[in-house]
Amino acid sequence: MQQEYEAAAVERAAQDYWLKNASFAAEPADGRGADRETFYCLSMFPYPSGKLHMGHVRNYTIGDVIARVQRMRGYQVLQPMGWDAFGLPAENAAMDKGIPPGKWTRDNIDAMRDQLQRLGFGYDWSREFATCDPSYYRWQQWFFLRLWEAGLVERRNAVVNWDPIDQTVLANEQVIDGRGWRSGALVEQREIPQWFIRITDYADELVDDLDQLEGWPDAVRTMQANWIGRSRGVEIDFGLADRDTHLRVYTTRPDTLYGVTYMAVAPQHPLAREAAAGDPEVARFIEELQRSATSEAALETAEKRGMALGIDAIHPLTGARIPVWTANFVLMAYGAGAVMAVPAHDERDHAFAHAYGLPIRSVIGADASGPADISDAAFTERGVLHHSDAFSGMDSATAFEAIAQHLTEAGQGRVRINYRLRDWGVSRQRYWGCPIPVVYCEDCGAVPVPDDQLPVRLPEDLTPDGSGNPLAKDPDFLHCDCPRCGKPARRESDTFDTFIDSSWYFARFASAFSNQAMLDDGARRWMPVDQYVGGVEHAVLHLLYARFFTKLMRDQGLLDCDEPFKRLLTQGMVVAPTFFQEGGDGRRRWFNPLDVQLQRDERGAVLSATAVADGSAVQVGGIEKMSKSKNNGVDPQAMIDAHGADAVRLFMMFAAPPDQSLEWSDAGLEGASRFLRRLWRQVHDHLARGAVSTPPSLDSDAKALRRQLHETLQKIDADVTRRQVFNTAVAACMELLNAVSRVDQDNAAMHAVVRETLEALVRVLSPITPHIAHALWLALGHDTPVIDAPWPQPDPGALEADEVTLVVQVNGKLRGRITVPANASQDDIIARATADEAVARHLGGQPLRKQIVVPGKLVNLVV
RNA sequence: GCCGGAGUGGCGGAAUUGGUAGACGCGCCGCACUCAAAAUGCGGUUGGGCAACCAGUGUGGGUUCGAGUCCCACCUCCGGCACCA
Numbered sequence: 001m002q003q004e005y006e007a008a009a010v011e012r013a014a015q016d017y018w019l020k021n022a023s024f025a026a027e028p029a030d031g032r033g034a035d036r037e038t039f040y041c042l043s044m045f046p047y048p049s050g051k052l053h054m055g056h057v058r059n060y061t062i063g064d065v066i067a068r069v070q071r072m073r074g075y076q077v078l079q080p081m082g083w084d085a086f087g088l089p090a091e092n093a094a095m096d097k098g099i100p101p102g103k104w105t106r107d108n109i110d111a112m113r114d115q116l117q118r119l120g121f122g123y124d125w126s127r128e129f130a131t132c133d134p135s136y137y138r139w140q141q142w143f144f145l146r147l148w149e150a151g152l153v154e155r156r157n158a159v160v161n162w163d164p165i166d167q168t169v170l171a172n173e174q175v176i177d178g179r180g181w182r183s184g185a186l187v188e189q190r191e192i193p194q195w196f197i198r199i200t201d202y203a204d205e206l207v208d209d210l211d212q213l214e215g216w217p218d219a220v221r222t223m224q225a226n227w228i229g230r231s232r233g234v235e236i237d238f239g240l241a242d243r244d245t246h247l248r249v250y251t252t253r254p255d256t257l258y259g260v261t262y263m264a265v266a267p268q269h270p271l272a273r274e275a276a277a278g279d280p281e282v283a284r285f286i287e288e289l290q291r292s293a294t295s296e297a298a299l300e301t302a303e304k305r306g307m308a309l310g311i312d313a314i315h316p317l318t319g320a321r322i323p324v325w326t327a328n329f330v331l332m333a334y335g336a337g338a339v340m341a342v343p344a345h346d347e348r349d350h351a352f353a354h355a356y357g358l359p360i361r362s363v364i365g366a367d368a369s370g371p372a373d374i375s376d377a378a379f380t381e382r383g384v385l386h387h388s389d390a391f392s393g394m395d396s397a398t399a400f401e402a403i404a405q406h407l408t409e410a411g412q413g414r415v416r417i418n419y420r421l422r423d424w425g426v427s428r429q430r431y432w433g434c435p436i437p438v439v440y441c442e443d444c445g446a447v448p449v450p451d452d453q454l455p456v457r458l459p460e461d462l463t464p465d466g467s468g469n470p471l472a473k474d475p476d477f478l479h480c481d482c483p484r485c486g487k488p489a490r491r492e493s494d495t496f497d498t499f500i501d502s503s504w505y506f507a508r509f510a511s512a513f514s515n516q517a518m519l520d521d522g523a524r525r526w527m528p529v530d531q532y533v534g535g536v537e538h539a540v541l542h543l544l545y546a547r548f549f550t551k552l553m554r555d556q557g558l559l560d561c562d563e564p565f566k567r568l569l570t571q572g573m574v575v576a577p578t579f580f581q582e583g584g585d586g587r588r589r590w591f592n593p594l595d596v597q598l599q600r601d602e603r604g605a606v607l608s609a610t611a612v613a614d615g616s617a618v619q620v621g622g623i624e625k626m627s628k629s630k631n632n633g634v635d636p637q638a639m640i641d642a643h644g645a646d647a648v649r650l651f652m653m654f655a656a657p658p659d660q661s662l663e664w665s666d667a668g669l670e671g672a673s674r675f676l677r678r679l680w681r682q683v684h685d686h687l688a689r690g691a692v693s694t695p696p697s698l699d700s701d702a703k704a705l706r707r708q709l710h711e712t713l714q715k716i717d718a719d720v721t722r723r724q725v726f727n728t729a730v731a732a733c734m735e736l737l738n739a740v741s742r743v744d745q746d747n748a749a750m751h752a753v754v755r756e757t758l759e760a761l762v763r764v765l766s767p768i769t770p771h772i773a774h775a776l777w778l779a780l781g782h783d784t785p786v787i788d789a790p791w792p793q794p795d796p797g798a799l800e801a802d803e804v805t806l807v808v809q810v811n812g813k814l815r816g817r818i819t820v821p822a823n824a825s826q827d828d829i830i831a832r833a834t835a836d837e838a839v840a841r842h843l844g845g846q847p848l849r850k851q852i853v854v855p856g857k858l859v860n861l862v863v
Numbered sequence: 864g865c866c867g868g869a870g871u872g873g874c875g876g877a878a879u880u881g882g883u884a885g886a887c888g889c890g891c892c893g894c895a896c897u898c899a900a901a902a903u904g905c906g907g908u909u910g911g912g913c914a915a916c917c918a919g920u921g922u923g924g925g926u927u928c929g930a931g932u933c934c935c936a937c938c939u940c941c942g943g944c945a946c947c948a
Contacts (some may be wrong), residue, residue, distance in 0.1 A: 047947090047948050084948070087948060089947085089948085170946075171947065172944095172945090172946055173946075173947045174946085175946095219867055219868060220867085222867065223868095223943075226866050227945090294946085295946090296864090297944055300865065300944085329864090347864095348864085427946095428946060499945095499946095499948085535942095535948095536867090537948085538943090539867075539942080540944080541944090544945095575941095598890095600873075600891070601873080602891065603872095603873050603890090603891060603892085603908085604874075604889090604891035605873035605891090651888095654888070655875060655888085656876065660869080665874080665875065665889065667874095667889050668874095668875070668888070670889085671889055672888085674888095675888085715879095718879075722879090723879065727875095727877085727888095728877070730887080731877075731886065731888075733887095734888075735886080735887065806883095807882080812882095812927095812929040852929080857882060858929095
């Protein structure tokens with residue numbers, strides 16, 4: 001056995017072994033493991049951009065560690081991998097490099113699969129698929145048609161970013177400061193017909209079931225609940241002066257109804273359109289409002305602007321005339337696309353009223369003494385009503401019900417549950433996506449493609465040119481016969497939002513071999529996913545859509561679970577320092593962290609940085625997410641080549657808890673590599689001492705090491721399985737190895753305890769650094785691989801201690817330490833504590849006012 | 864703007880239920896080994912002070928015998944905002 005640790009050879013040997021034995025097949029042909037309980041561990045599949053980045057490595061290392069631990073704990077584990085292969089970057093690559101998106105994507109997949117294998121992840125590769133495989137998207141089209149039959153699909157108009165020069169729809173990402181990214185043209189809002197899936201039908205269930213998701217971070221559950229935004233309010237119909245129609249608004253604050261001083265409607269609201277038709281000034285204004293990006297962030301941060309429409313509404317209770325305005329902060333997609341404005345009790349209405357000189361009428365006060373002073377800011381809390389006729393004096397909650405009842409009886413309103421959540425627009429005017437299986441016929445309208453004609457295949461040889469969707473210009477794709485009447489018809493050229501692709505892939509992995517159905521028994525057996533791992537940035541959209549699709553699949557009889565992911569771990573970003581030099585023109589030239597040398601003072605604080613290449617001074621920027629634009633990305637492959645996959649995996653798990661951002665550090669990686677070499681050496685030095693003999697009894701040093709071992713096992717088990725923090729588990733392993741390096745193994749009892757310790761260490765480290773553990777486990781004399789060894793359990797007998805050390809505080813300040821028998825009484829402890837020399841000095845002979853004893857931890861004496 | 868999160872030594876981070884602040888690692892300093900360097904090993908490392916001790920977890924208040932942890936107000940940074948994935 002070699003004395004030097006050589007990562008490359010060790011890793012190749014382990015990977016060859018796993019591959020040859022199909023070690024990670026979830027359901028092996030020989031049936032092994034079939035009697036075990038199942039555990040489905042899934043990491044979010046990657047977009048095949050071409051190369052793994054550190055974020056991927058982190059994500060998949062976390063998932064692999066969890067999967068390997070559960071396997072050792074006795075579960076039959078499924079850990080699959082695949083590719084989220086549709087999306088914009090393939091179209092961009094096609095435009096930049098002239099490579100067809102399909103070829104670009106599949107080449108990328110091959111490169112990234114190879115990288116994943118070199119990291120030693122224990123995937124069941126037999127289940128691999130890409131979402132751009134017709135055998136996958138075929139079932140997505142099929143499922144869409146089932147949803148259509150179930151009345152959950154609609155076609156209606158929606159707003160998109162329109163680039164008037166390139167004549168194309170832009171993604172929000174492609175809009176930069178309100179302009180198209182390629183043309184530089186001012187983006188406009190344009191309405192086009194699109195397909196929608198009625199997620200709002202499931203809004204109640206999606207919010208209610210969040211309570212079941214005990215294995216999810218609270219922050220994610222809160223964000224989803226806020227996103228769905230269920231509220232109880234009142235829908236109020238305001239009459240319109242001089243016409244027989246009305247203006248419908250929704251409010252959660254009917255108690256402020258007497259404070260309404262104007263109405264505001266979205267620029268797309270029918271009333272605004274009507275006013276625009278009769279007044280060119282309004283028309284121009286609305287057109288101007290539409291000249292902006294569609295993202296909510298853009299709309300909400302835009303300057304608040306509005307214009308009176310010259311239409312009056314009638315207050316339903318007072319009969320007063322109220323001017324109707326149109327304003328850019330009212331969203332057509334929320335509620336009725338119109339609001340009653342109460343500037344006294346709403347911040348935004350308040351600011352708007354100030355800007356446009358609209359009246360402000362305070363009708364709520366903190367108490368019965370009078371309405372709140374709203375000269376500086378709105379009073380937005382609930383309180384007591386004033387100047388509100390018969391409702392004056394009521395508190396807000398009572399008034400809510402009373403006013404709602406009054407309006408209901410008068411036929412002017414009704415209580416309504418409303419959601420912030422909007423139906424899911426799934427049409428995209430893009431080429432590289434799953435075709436929507438619909439045909440348009442002059443006579444029959446929109447017709448579903450019959451099941452036996454699925455899949456509607458995406459032609460893979462088209463080249464986008466930046467001006468619209470090439471599918472819409474491809475006669476071979478476009479022209480077809482109407483499936484219903486046979487007349488010449490036109491195929492839908494929009495493709496699905498790629499979020500659909502990722503809303504059911506987890507179920508398909510469990511049914512990966514099914515040719516005859518979207519899902520088979522495998523999905524019922526493996527679903528729900530026991531552990532899902534992925535980036536926080538998916539906390540709302542992807543995770544909400546996946547939950548929604550799970551409920552849809554359940555209601556179609558395809559699944560029997562309500563939720564897709566039992567436990568969720570949202571991992572933080574990988575960040576790195578940035579370095580740059582500023583040129584004469586103010587442009588920054590960014591340096592990769594690996595190309596920079598740091599100068600430090602004698603304490604180790606960074607003073608300055610220079611370029612490795614020529615020694616010129618480089619400025620130190622902030623610590624930011626790894627990105628191409630800041631050139632602070634570190635290529636995982638180079639790190640694996642230099643230090644090995646195990647060192648990279650170990651560093652990733654050690655440098656930060658999984659849900660926090662992780663700062664890349666070259667030196668930290670070297671530290672991880674050092675630890676592995678030390679472990680290798682300790683094991684081989686130990687083995688060189690020969691066979692272990694079982695001693696009749698342990699001396700106190702051997703007992704102490706053994707206690708530390710089992711305390712560490714207890715801690716690691718809790719860290720890894722319950723808390724899911726791996727950095728502290730690794731730290732505990734490091735401490736344990738440090739302890740081993742300090743003991744004297746000439747002592748036979750100690751030699752035996754060291755063997756026990758090293759065997760346990762190799763096992764608990766094996767999920768994180770599986771290759772070196774594979775080699776060391778065999779070196780320790782085992783003939784089955786460490787992946788089949790059981791997860792070590794702490795021995796309760798080894799944990800018992802005779803004495804404990806307590807901290808003694810006087811008035812909450814640390815003044816001393818005492819060691820007492822583990823079973824000492826409270827009186828004994830106080831007596832020992834007051835006898836301590838330093839403690840006695842601080843007590844100064846004063847009588848004890850209070851004494852607090854926390855068993856096993858501390859004593860606090862108060863004087 | 865709205866929603867969510869974070870802020871602790873020179874740096875990454877630890878402190879699990881309100882109970883020893885700084886585990887573990889990096890960096891830095893010193894020593895050993897070496898002709899020398901690298902590698903490796905050993906020791907030190909929050910700040911101030913000779914010490915006793917004092918101060919200290921973004922800022923300002925509060926609750927408590929005791930606060931990094933709980934409460935109130937604020938500051939800064941990060942993530943999401945429905946067509947990036």
